Amino acid sequence: MAYDPCRPVHYVIRPDHAPPGGDALVHEAFARVSDVTGLQFVFDGATDESAWEDRPSFQPDRYGDRWVPVLVSWQTEAENPELAGRVAGLAGSAIVEPPGGPRVFVTGVVGLDAAAFGDMLADPAGVAGARAVVLHELAHLVGLAHVADPGQLMYPTTSTVLDFNAGDLTGLSQLGGGECVPNV
Numbered sequence: 429m430a431y432d433p434c435r436p437v438h439y440v441i442r443p444d445h446a447p448p449g450g451d452a453l454v455h456e457a458f459a460r461v462s463d464v465t466g467l468q469f470v471f472d473g474a475t476d477e478s479a480w481e482d483r484p485s486f487q488p489d490r491y492g493d494r495w496v497p498v499l500v501s502w503q504t505e506a507e508n509p510e511l512a513g514r515v516a517g518l519a520g521s522a523i524v525e526p527p528g529g530p531r532v533f534v535t536g537v538v539g540l541d542a543a544a545f546g547d548m549l550a551d552p553a554g555v556a557g558a559r560a561v562v563l564h565e566l567a568h569l570v571g572l573a574h575v576a577d578p579g580q581l582m583y584p585t586t587s588t589v590l591d592f593n594a595g596d597l598t599g600l601s602q603l604g605g606g607e608c609v610p611n612v
């Protein structure tokens with residue numbers, strides 16, 4: 429399962445609660461995931477959309493006649509209880525299956541714990557870890573699952589791994605090589 433590599437993946441950021449430096453981190457991470465997947469990401473600007481659960485994939489009044497862009501939100505733990513405790517980010521994508529296939533991702537959501545990132549980014553020693561969390565979440569967005577190897581960035585818990593390693597890169601490269609699905 430992957431995004432259609434023949435069209436750009438659009439994203440928007442809901443800026444509420446964004447920590448200083450946070451949005452730049454998100455843009456850098458999308459650029460990095462683009463480098464390693466070949467997928468193209470296009471920033472469409474800020475949004476005031478705050479949907480999370482059951483987000484409609486088609487919202488023509490807000491986004492026009494297309495799949496909604498990926499929504500990146502800086503969230504409080506009150507707003508998204510799934511970010512409580514040590515969880516600093518969550519991400520996933522929505523699937524469409526046209527008649528005859530293939531199943532394809534058309535949009536997604538990324539939730540980042542505003543307070544946790546505020547703490548990480550306020551400490552020069554925390555910036556690399558913050559970047560690693562965003563990379564991990566964007567890898568989930570494009571379809572990578574967790575792995576059991578603690579040497580990979582897709583290991584489920586925070587570790588000393590701060591960038592994609594060989595296993596991550598192999599998976600990401602494959603996720604950039606999905607089928608083109610022009611009829612979706």
Ligand SMILES: [Zn+2]
Pocket residue numbers: 564568574583584
């Ligand atoms: Zn994860």
